[in-house]
Amino acid sequence: MQTAGDNLLSATRIDKVFPGAKALDKVDFHLRRGEVHALLGENGAGKSTLVKCLTGAYRRDGGTILLDGVEVDPRDTFNAQKLGIGTVYQEVNLLPNLTVAENLFLGRQPRRFGFVDVGTMNRQARELLENYELDLDVTRALDSYSVAIQQVVAIARAVDLSGKVLILDEPTASLDAHEVEMLFRIVRRLKARGLGIVFITHFLEQVYEISDRITVLRNGQLVGTRDTATLERRDLISMMIGRELAAEIHSARKEPDVTGPVRYRFKDYGRKGHISPFDLDVRAGEVVGIAGLLGSGRTETAEILFGAHRADSGTAELDGKAVQLSSPRRAIAQRFGFCPEDRKTAGIVGDLSVRENIVLALQARRGWTRPISRTEQNRLADHYIRALDIRTADREKPIRLLSGGNQQKAILARWLATEPEFLILDEPTRGIDVGAHAEIVRLIEGLREKGMSLMVISSEIEELVAYSTRIVVLRDRQHVASLEGERITADQIIEAIASSNERGAA
Amino acid sequence: MNPKYLPLTATIVIFVLSYALCVAQYPNILSTRVIGNLLTDNAFLGIAAVGMTFVILSGGIDLSIGSVIAFTGVFLAVVLENTGIHPLVAFAMALLIATLFGAVMGAIIHYLEMPAFIVTLAGMFLARGMAFVLSIDSIAIKHPFYGTLKGLYYKLPGGGRITLIGGLMLLVFGIGILIAHRTRFGTDVYALGGGTATAKLMGVPVGRTTIMIYALSGLLAGLSGIVFSLYTSAGYSLAAVGVELDAITAVVIGGTLLTGGSGFVAGTFIGILIQGLIQTYITFDGSLSSWWTKILIGLLLFVFILMQKGIVYVSRSERRHA
Numbered sequence: 001m002q003t004a005g006d007n008l009l010s011a012t013r014i015d016k017v018f019p020g021a022k023a024l025d026k027v028d029f030h031l032r033r034g035e036v037h038a039l040l041g042e043n044g045a046g047k048s049t050l051v052k053c054l055t056g057a058y059r060r061d062g063g064t065i066l067l068d069g070v071e072v073d074p075r076d077t078f079n080a081q082k083l084g085i086g087t088v089y090q091e092v093n094l095l096p097n098l099t100v101a102e103n104l105f106l107g108r109q110p111r112r113f114g115f116v117d118v119g120t121m122n123r124q125a126r127e128l129l130e131n132y133e134l135d136l137d138v139t140r141a142l143d144s145y146s147v148a149i150q151q152v153v154a155i156a157r158a159v160d161l162s163g164k165v166l167i168l169d170e171p172t173a174s175l176d177a178h179e180v181e182m183l184f185r186i187v188r189r190l191k192a193r194g195l196g197i198v199f200i201t202h203f204l205e206q207v208y209e210i211s212d213r214i215t216v217l218r219n220g221q222l223v224g225t226r227d228t229a230t231l232e233r234r235d236l237i238s239m240m241i242g243r244e245l246a247a248e249i250h251s252a253r254k255e256p257d258v259t260g261p262v263r264y265r266f267k268d269y270g271r272k273g274h275i276s277p278f279d280l281d282v283r284a285g286e287v288v289g290i291a292g293l294l295g296s297g298r299t300e301t302a303e304i305l306f307g308a309h310r311a312d313s314g315t316a317e318l319d320g321k322a323v324q325l326s327s328p329r330r331a332i333a334q335r336f337g338f339c340p341e342d343r344k345t346a347g348i349v350g351d352l353s354v355r356e357n358i359v360l361a362l363q364a365r366r367g368w369t370r371p372i373s374r375t376e377q378n379r380l381a382d383h384y385i386r387a388l389d390i391r392t393a394d395r396e397k398p399i400r401l402l403s404g405g406n407q408q409k410a411i412l413a414r415w416l417a418t419e420p421e422f423l424i425l426d427e428p429t430r431g432i433d434v435g436a437h438a439e440i441v442r443l444i445e446g447l448r449e450k451g452m453s454l455m456v457i458s459s460e461i462e463e464l465v466a467y468s469t470r471i472v473v474l475r476d477r478q479h480v481a482s483l484e485g486e487r488i489t490a491d492q493i494i495e496a497i498a499s500s501n502e503r504g505a506a
Numbered sequence: 507m508n509p510k511y512l513p514l515t516a517t518i519v520i521f522v523l524s525y526a527l528c529v530a531q532y533p534n535i536l537s538t539r540v541i542g543n544l545l546t547d548n549a550f551l552g553i554a555a556v557g558m559t560f561v562i563l564s565g566g567i568d569l570s571i572g573s574v575i576a577f578t579g580v581f582l583a584v585v586l587e588n589t590g591i592h593p594l595v596a597f598a599m600a601l602l603i604a605t606l607f608g609a610v611m612g613a614i615i616h617y618l619e620m621p622a623f624i625v626t627l628a629g630m631f632l633a634r635g636m637a638f639v640l641s642i643d644s645i646a647i648k649h650p651f652y653g654t655l656k657g658l659y660y661k662l663p664g665g666g667r668i669t670l671i672g673g674l675m676l677l678v679f680g681i682g683i684l685i686a687h688r689t690r691f692g693t694d695v696y697a698l699g700g701g702t703a704t705a706k707l708m709g710v711p712v713g714r715t716t717i718m719i720y721a722l723s724g725l726l727a728g729l730s731g732i733v734f735s736l737y738t739s740a741g742y743s744l745a746a747v748g749v750e751l752d753a754i755t756a757v758v759i760g761g762t763l764l765t766g767g768s769g770f771v772a773g774t775f776i777g778i779l780i781q782g783l784i785q786t787y788i789t790f791d792g793s794l795s796s797w798w799t800k801i802l803i804g805l806l807l808f809v810f811i812l813m814q815k816g817i818v819y820v821s822r823s824e825r826r827h828a
Contacts (some may be wrong), residue, residue: 095700
């Protein structure tokens with residue numbers, strides 16, 4: 001146990017509860033002076049919730065935060081900044097239409113006789129940016145510069161305002177390798193000045209390049225804090241992805257015999273900037289699991305198959321005949337279904353009832369000129385509420401009042417109602433409790449046995465192992481490995497993800 | 507050149523070119539008389555447009571200013587006719603009412619999170635209605651002090667006159683430019699136009715700034731109403747209908763983006779001059795219907811909107827290749 005004296009920032013036993021989910025469960029986080037501390041975890045692990053609790057964007061529900069040994073309680077991000085905690089987000093939180101100098105000094109412009117002294121402000125801005133290897137025309141609008149430079153300006157402002165702790169939330173996500181180098185030079189320089197820097201990213205290469213220590217979160221809980229130098233890459237990946245998922249789904253693993261014909265054949269299928277061209281065959285009665293870290297091209301693969309983004313290379317065949325999957329409408333016409341990752345924004349329509357949410361996709365496929373009768377709607381809704389065991393008082397309840405797991409099942413029902421033959425599920429078990437988890441896994445099994453082809457994307461390796469008949473491993477937006485039969489084990493998958501992961505900032 | 511000056515430069519170039527064309531046809535347009543009249547005739551519009559510039563820079567809109575101008579005119583006429591209050595005191599009262607009116611609209615927009623369009627639309631009907639409550643007739647203002655004020659002017663070489671109201675407009679533009687570019691409030695206005703959420707995160711007092719912006723617009727609409735009553739020597743509830751749209755036109759032709767965050771008060775001045783020039787040209791020609799003013803201004807607006815789109819597009823692709 002560390003004492004507060006070693007640490008610049010010490011957060012102990014931080015709790016944060018959202019309706020229906022515990023986002024943070026007694027998480028400890030300690031940041032030393034002059035270190036770069038990487039905060040890692042898959043989507044929904046609680047990284048950004050923790051950061052928001054530290055910066056006052058969220059009020060925490062429990063736990064203490066010590067800054068320089070003094071207990072602090074940031075009310076909002078502005079207050080946190082005054083206390084000394086500055087944050088820079090991936091989306092640059094500066095004003096694109098103001099000049100660089102105005103962005104740096106907004107709210108504290110130097111004044112003379114009550115009027116802003118633009119000359120002095122611009123001079124001070126240039127001096128400030130010299131520390132960051134930037135020689136800009138500070139009188140130009142911020143948006144005339146690249147994202148990388150805007151990022152550095154944001155860092156300069158945050159450091160100038162707060163000066164103790166700098167939190168970088170995925171700062172490199174939209175930068176190229178050269179820009180990342182520039183950013184890292186600046187980070188090292190700030191580190192040498194004694195700042196504590198929290199670095200959130202999903203590029204492991206960058207973590208190993210820049211960070212001194214690593215803290216991993218999973219499902220709102222602290223997995224551990226390690227020194228970067230002594231932490232093997234594969235150990236880190238198992239910390240992030242987890243190995244001890246509920247035994248009940250693990251035991252469900254059996255060798256399914258997939259003898260059905262190849263129904264879907266994708267050749268050289270790809271899209272520039274999204275996913276490198278890949279070959280993929282999917283048989284009837286097969287579950288293809290997609291494994292890989294966040295940002296490796298998992299969702300991109302699903303979107304291109306469903307036509308949400310148009311492929312710019314390769315061909316698609318269904319039962320030996322070429323098909324065009326250039327839009328979701330066309331994909332649906334070929335009996336494709338797709339449950340997207342973020343059901344809040346891309347899936348449910350919160351104010352509509354469970355019934356309306358379930359019939360939505362079917363109605364869309366039939367077209368608005370041929371409405372589904374109310375009796376038919378009721379029959380469908382009741383059928384799926386029963387079949388999938390959706391826990392709701394009745395079918396007319398607004399779907400936003402349901403728990404995450406039941407919402408997920410309702411979305412699944414929506415696609416099942418269209419009687420798809422190829423169903424793509426992106427993170428179907430994200431953010432739902434363990435019980436619902438197991439039910440969804442059973443559902444996937446059941447659909448496969450009925451002869452449906454499925455593709456399931458998941459960050460939970462053990463879960464993929466449980467139901468996949470084949471696993472495709474993605475890395476750096478490429479399909480790098482395909483595992484079948486005996487080779488479907490968590491170790492093999494982690495091995496495939498970890499091996500030769502050189503290109504970090506691609 | 508700094509790309510943020512592009513729209514303003516384009517406006518100035520268009521003004522100079524069209525002025526040169528007009529002069530080529532009617533050399534008299536170059537006289538100080540014409541220039542003096544142009545300032546006087548557009549004084550009330552120019553003053554109101556300065557307020558509108560701030561509102562639009564912040565990403566809002568103020569549809570109430572035409573009604574506030576009419577209300578102020580009627581208010582002054584009724585007060586001066588029925589009471590012994592000195593015009594200067596009446597002016598102060600009118601300005602106070604107009605400023606409060608704007609401030610209340612700003613407060614509603616901010617605290618109730620209502621779109622400025624709908625709030626100021628309500629304000630437009632309210633102010634117009636209040637003017638009708640005061641009087642439905644056109645009331646002439648015969649106070650001798652009005653005569654004194656109208657007699658004040660600065661004589662230019664060549665016989666032209668900068669009248670009191672023309673000069674007042676120039677002064678308001680000067681102060682507006684100073685506020686926009688040399689005060690923290692001015693930067694905050696641009697900041698709101700760049701994105702309210704981000705501005706708030708960066709510590710801009712969003713509520714106070716919003717209220718001050720609409721209060722300023724109200725104040726200048728009130729001042730514009732006083733100028734209008736000096737110009738017409740009357741107060742009439744149906745006066746100044748649609749002035750808010752002329753003001754918006756001047757702001758947009760002046761190179762300010764309707765989406766907010768980018769533009770110049772000085773550009774609005776050029777916008778006013780361009781509108782005034784078109785009117786003057788049509789008066790000189792004599793054979794053209796006055797509707798040509800509207801047609802030309804409509805075309806100009808289209809050209810400017812297209813140009814702004816073009817500039818935004820060019821600067822985006824420039825950054826991509828930077």
